[in-house]
Amino acid sequence: MGRVTDAIKHLLIINILFFVATSLYGDQMYQWFSLWFPENSNFGFWQVLSHMFMHGGFMHILFNMYALWAFGSPLERMWGRNKFLFFYFSAGLGAAVIHTAVNYYNFNAGMDALLAAGWQEDQVMQIIMEGKYSPEWYNAASERTITNFLAAFNTPAVGASGAIYGILVAFGMSFPNSELFLIFLPVPIKAKYFIPVLVALDLFSGVTGVSIFGSGIAHFAHVGGALFGFIMMWYWKKNQFNQNRWD
Incomplete structure (x- = not known):
């Protein structure tokens, strides 16, 4: 890959600086810089950007930073620094938009079910703003509906993964025949096959709630970053903009 x-x-x-600060100040950092649901009192407009520098643990930041270096380096050499940064942050912002839109859908679905069951909106909001919930809510709708409703309001998003999924898509479209050697696959697989499958798995997990990667993953943020990355790459190629460098 050459120099960084x-x-x-x-x-x-x-x-890395954000990760060290989070290790030192923990909850305060998560409260200020994670991406919270806009109706949550912890939400701040700067979080659509700052959450890209927050991570939930050592393995989280390790995999993200490795992917950033491995897949981003060829793109920055091809595009130039400024164009790479524009693409990176655009994909990250796109991930935040899709993630928040899905959260609004889940939140409204849960609230509608509770209102139909006779609960008052201000009563529900008071309970969840205190970080609580009523076990009776699970009688008003399916377990998944209420679980998604609570998660949408109470669970912040952290990580560069959305932006990196955009980078993965751009790498796959720019270097489709590059062979990737992965720990969990004993044979090399071309980028044009691996990356679409990875995005499809995230979409499957987001829709069904069945995740092979573990819990606590913002699957639609990954899908959103990949979608915005694809749109930008498609537009740039269509307009021959991909040939221009921004140094």
Whole structure:
């Protein structure tokens, strides 16, 4: 891969600094810089950007930063620093938009079910704003509806994964025949096959709630980053904009 390119070097440094600060100040950092549901009192407009530098643990930041370096380096060399940063943050913001939109859908579905069961909206909001819930709510709708409703309001999103999924898509479209050697696969697999399957698995997990990657993953943020990455790559290629560098 060669030396670390300028944009990726600075992104790595900022992410590591945020991780160290989170290790020191914990809950305060998560409260300020994670991406909260807009109706939650912890929400701040800056979080659509700051959440990209927050991570939930060592393995989380390790895999994200490795992917940023491995797949982002060829793109920055091809595009130039400024164009890479534009793409990276656009994919990350797109991930935040899709994630928040899905959260609004889940929140409204749960609230509608509770209102239909006779609960008052202000009563429900008072309970969840205190970080609580009523066991009776699970009698008003399916377990998944109420679980998604509570998660949408109470669970913040952290991580660079949305932006990195955009980078993965761009890498796959730019270097489709590159062979990837993965720990869990004993044979190399071309990027044009692996990356679509990875995104499809996230979409499957987001829709069904069945995750092979573990719990606590913002699958639709991954899908959103991939979608915005694909749209940008498709538009750039269509307009021959992909040939331009922004140094």
